[in-house]
Amino acid sequence: MSLVVQKFGGTSVADVKKIKNVARRVAESKKRIDHLVVVVSALGDTTDQLLELARQITSNPPERETDMLLSTGENVSMALLAMALNEMGADAVSMTGQQVEIITDTGHTKAKIRHVGAERVIQELRKGKIVVVAGFQGVTSDGEITTLGRGGSDTTAVALAATLHADYCEIYTDVDGVFTADPKVVPGAHKIDEVSYLEMLEMAATGAKVLQSRSVEYARNYNVPLHVRSSFHEGEGTWVRSEDKIMEKPIVSAVTHDSSEAKVTFLGVPDKPGVAAELFGALADANINVDMIIQNVSEKERTDISFTVNQDDLRDVRKISMKIAESIHAKDTRFDERIAKVSLIGAGMKTNPGIAARMFRTLAENGMNIEMISTSPIKISVVVREENGEKAVRVLHKEFGL
Amino acid sequence: MSLVVQKFGGTSVADVKKIKNVARRVAESKKRIDHLVVVVSALGDTTDQLLELARQITSNPPERETDMLLSTGENVSMALLAMALNEMGADAVSMTGQQVEIITDTGHTKAKIRHVGAERVIQELRKGKIVVVAGFQGVTSDGEITTLGRGGSDTTAVALAATLHADYCEIYTDVDGVFTADPKVVPGAHKIDEVSYLEMLEMAATGAKVLQSRSVEYARNYNVPLHVRSSFHEGEGTWVRSEDKIMEKPIVSAVTHDSSEAKVTFLGVPDKPGVAAELFGALADANINVDMIIQNVSEKERTDISFTVNQDDLRDVRKISMKIAESIHAKDTRFDERIAKVSLIGAGMKTNPGIAARMFRTLAENGMNIEMISTSPIKISVVVREENGEKAVRVLHKEFGL
Numbered sequence: 001m002s003l004v005v006q007k008f009g010g011t012s013v014a015d016v017k018k019i020k021n022v023a024r025r026v027a028e029s030k031k032r033i034d035h036l037v038v039v040v041s042a043l044g045d046t047t048d049q050l051l052e053l054a055r056q057i058t059s060n061p062p063e064r065e066t067d068m069l070l071s072t073g074e075n076v077s078m079a080l081l082a083m084a085l086n087e088m089g090a091d092a093v094s095m096t097g098q099q100v101e102i103i104t105d106t107g108h109t110k111a112k113i114r115h116v117g118a119e120r121v122i123q124e125l126r127k128g129k130i131v132v133v134a135g136f137q138g139v140t141s142d143g144e145i146t147t148l149g150r151g152g153s154d155t156t157a158v159a160l161a162a163t164l165h166a167d168y169c170e171i172y173t174d175v176d177g178v179f180t181a182d183p184k185v186v187p188g189a190h191k192i193d194e195v196s197y198l199e200m201l202e203m204a205a206t207g208a209k210v211l212q213s214r215s216v217e218y219a220r221n222y223n224v225p226l227h228v229r230s231s232f233h234e235g236e237g238t239w240v241r242s243e244d245k246i247m248e249k250p251i252v253s254a255v256t257h258d259s260s261e262a263k264v265t266f267l268g269v270p271d272k273p274g275v276a277a278e279l280f281g282a283l284a285d286a287n288i289n290v291d292m293i294i295q296n297v298s299e300k301e302r303t304d305i306s307f308t309v310n311q312d313d314l315r316d317v318r319k320i321s322m323k324i325a326e327s328i329h330a331k332d333t334r335f336d337e338r339i340a341k342v343s344l345i346g347a348g349m350k351t352n353p354g355i356a357a358r359m360f361r362t363l364a365e366n367g368m369n370i371e372m373i374s375t376s377p378i379k380i381s382v383v384v385r386e387e388n389g390e391k392a393v394r395v396l397h398k399e400f401g402l
Numbered sequence: 403m404s405l406v407v408q409k410f411g412g413t414s415v416a417d418v419k420k421i422k423n424v425a426r427r428v429a430e431s432k433k434r435i436d437h438l439v440v441v442v443s444a445l446g447d448t449t450d451q452l453l454e455l456a457r458q459i460t461s462n463p464p465e466r467e468t469d470m471l472l473s474t475g476e477n478v479s480m481a482l483l484a485m486a487l488n489e490m491g492a493d494a495v496s497m498t499g500q501q502v503e504i505i506t507d508t509g510h511t512k513a514k515i516r517h518v519g520a521e522r523v524i525q526e527l528r529k530g531k532i533v534v535v536a537g538f539q540g541v542t543s544d545g546e547i548t549t550l551g552r553g554g555s556d557t558t559a560v561a562l563a564a565t566l567h568a569d570y571c572e573i574y575t576d577v578d579g580v581f582t583a584d585p586k587v588v589p590g591a592h593k594i595d596e597v598s599y600l601e602m603l604e605m606a607a608t609g610a611k612v613l614q615s616r617s618v619e620y621a622r623n624y625n626v627p628l629h630v631r632s633s634f635h636e637g638e639g640t641w642v643r644s645e646d647k648i649m650e651k652p653i654v655s656a657v658t659h660d661s662s663e664a665k666v667t668f669l670g671v672p673d674k675p676g677v678a679a680e681l682f683g684a685l686a687d688a689n690i691n692v693d694m695i696i697q698n699v700s701e702k703e704r705t706d707i708s709f710t711v712n713q714d715d716l717r718d719v720r721k722i723s724m725k726i727a728e729s730i731h732a733k734d735t736r737f738d739e740r741i742a743k744v745s746l747i748g749a750g751m752k753t754n755p756g757i758a759a760r761m762f763r764t765l766a767e768n769g770m771n772i773e774m775i776s777t778s779p780i781k782i783s784v785v786v787r788e789e790n791g792e793k794a795v796r797v798l799h800k801e802f803g804l
Contacts, residue, residue, distance in 0.1 A: 016455060016458040016459055019459065020459065050478070053418060053478075053482060054481075054482065054485055056418045057418055057421065057422065057482055057485045057486045057489060058485050058486065058488070058489035060489070061485045061488075061489075062484070062485065062488050064495070065481045065484045065485050065488070065495075065496055066481075066485075068477060068480065068481035068484070068496050068498075069477070069478060069481035069482065069485075071477070072474040072477045072478050072481075075470060075471070075473070075474045075477075076452070076455075076471060076474050078470065079456075079467045079468075079470035079471035079474075080455060080456065080459055080471065082464070082467045082470070083456055083459045083460050083463045083464065083467045083468075083471075084459045084460065086460070086463075086464050086467070087459060087460035087462070087463075093466070093467075094467055094470050096470075096547070098500070098545070099545055120545075143500070143501055143522075145498070
């Protein structure tokens with residue numbers, strides 16, 4: 001018996017006409033799939049519209065109430081999709097996060113899934129019904145409504161696929177799949193047929209927006225194959241699965257870029273044990289996610305520590321940096337928003353030395369200075385000036401024959 | 403310790419500005435009331451907009467999915483009102499029908515309340531919080547979301563007031579209270595200071611739209627005083643309470659009218675036992691509400707039976723009337739939509755004979771023919787030609803010195 005979870009994002013259900021299209025597609029799928037669960041996001045930009053309403057009322061809404069408000073978006077789309085399916089003769093029933101028992105922690109607006117019950121989903125699937133589930137939302141064990149943060153519907157879909165032991169999870173979106181680079185930047189960029197979880201994680205972390213890291217992590221932990229594909233045509237998209245299932249392993253799979261980060265530098269930090277721990281401990285306490293970290297060799301027992309954070313967090317970093325600098329006896333702090341991070345991703349890199357050198361040489365030959373470097377076994381990221389970001393993507397995409 | 407339930411309808415929370423006004427008013431109330439529960443409807447005409455979306459998808463939406471869809475409207479307004487209250491320093495928390503435990507039967511789109519738990523409401527009230535509750539919605543014991551039908555938010559408010567033993571329940575609306583007649587028809591109509599549950603029930607049943615019969619019935623059963631008042635100014639509205647609490651008892655309290663009914667007549671029905679039971683049994687089976695029923699004296703062992711139904715139900719009545727007529731051996735059927743029902747309401751009528759005669763004489767003197775008559779101890783209703791309806795209201799309002 002086949003069991004598949006399909007997820008349709010906001011652009012796929014932006015209006016009545018698109019909802020009907022999704023319904024047709026789902027009803028068509030049901031003919032070849034025994035058990036079908038469909039996870040939906042809110043219609044189009046409903047979530048932003050609701051947030052705007054809240055913003056007109058208060059600049060500081062209680063997060064619990066924000067969750068109450070935002071969860072309504074997915075409830076509308078799930079009900080409308082269930083209606084559209086029934087209208088075309090496909091027996092469907094909608095369910096809220098609460099009814100599905102998506103049990104989360106109490107971290108309102110970015111709750112983490114603790115457990116998925118899905119007992120009622122299984123009951124309805126056994127009756128032959130298509131189960132339409134509101135994405136993005138969960139409920140605490142106390143019955144408080146939570147949301148899973150942006151991209152949370154993907155996580156809902158993957159979590160359900162894991163719980164139900166689905167054959168795979170299809171993520172329908174407004175692009176054809178995962179690309180070797182952003183097609184808006186590199187006209188020659190092309191769709192990747194398959195990619196490993198780890199590569200996809202690195203791509204998501206370095207700027208690819210098609211999937212959120214969190215849902216890929218979840219898929220990897222439970223070994224749920226993902227199929228990222230277009231909701232507008234029938235063509236195959238990109239399969240994301242475990243590395244040992246991937247036939248062809250190119251050395252470099254993709255070039256990603258990200259202009260949303262800022263660089264922070266603490267200058268003249270005493271080079272002694274515990275300083276880095278204190279610095280990054282203070283940032284963690286302030287709930288700030290740090291991406292790349294660089295510490296230069298020390299001179300006269302002092303060193304410089306640089307790291308990147310999301311630009312959205314920069315204001316908070318500025319606020320606490322003075323206090324941190326004082327506490328760790330740093331001489332000064334610098335902030336730089338005009339940077340771009342460019343990354344090469346490829347599972348084959350770990351067995352092919354020399355990729356990094358070739359990357360650095362290509363950038364140098366094109367007159368671009370590298371400000372920071374960070375590597376993992378399957379990724380090399382560099383920070384360059386913001387204005388060089390897109391050019392760097394293009395020359396690297398060409399150099400590595402993507 | 404005082405405990406009050408306040409209910410604000412859709413027009414009172416139609417936009418952000420109005421929500422802020424409601425929040426100011428609620429926060430002001432909290433200064434003089436110890437425990438405050440606020441029930442809200444959906445913003446403005448949200449419910450109609452959602453129904454229109456559904457209608458674009460299907461002419462026959464499953465009622466369960468309609469409830470899923472419609473319940474989102476109140477969830478938006480409750481969250482926004484809770485935010486607005488917190489913004490002005492009033493500690494507030496919103497709750498869905500599920501969280502309040504408004505347990506209903508499974509009659510989707512017109513569910514009836516079976517039981518109200520309200521345990522969490524009491525917990526939050528004890529902490530000094532204002533509890534904002536989504537009106538109109540409930541949940542079955544199986545966790546299915548239901549709605550209570552149009553005007554259901556009033557019922558939510560009254561049911562909560564009864565469960566919490568509230569001192570009274572305030573219904574905020576876009577009019578100043580209950581009037582002696584529709585002010586649009588009778589310019590001299592004025593607000594009634596107090597009225598009994600029974601009078602209010604008769605008024606709601608005969609065309610007054612300010613309160614739904616169902617919520618008044620609920621209030622009467624649990625003896626919850628209602629205060630119907632304007633959400634736009636501070637003035638007192640109309641108190642609805644038990645008759646023995648009412649100081650001044652006018653003979654006639656109000657003149658109401660209703661043009662939404664149609665008259666149906668079965669001609670030449672055999673005058674023998676069981677015929678009326680068969681006729682109205684068949685209508686009840688088709689879920690059609692019958693209002694006035696008249697049976698004339700019989701001639702030659704045959705009689706005519708007339709009754710009124712809502713015009714919305716007339717199509718269904720036409721559909722089944724042929725079959726009914728055949729089954730009860732009626733000679734013919736007639737349908738008439740061009741009627742108006744005009745009613746005099748007054749608790750004092752039962753101890754003041756001659757009101758009916760005076761009413762009929764007034765109408766006759768003004769050249770209006772009476773087609774049907776129906777009375778209760780505190781109400782006299784007549785059916786006249788539709789074009790005479792408003793004139794009848796005016797002359798009766800004058801005749802009885804309202």
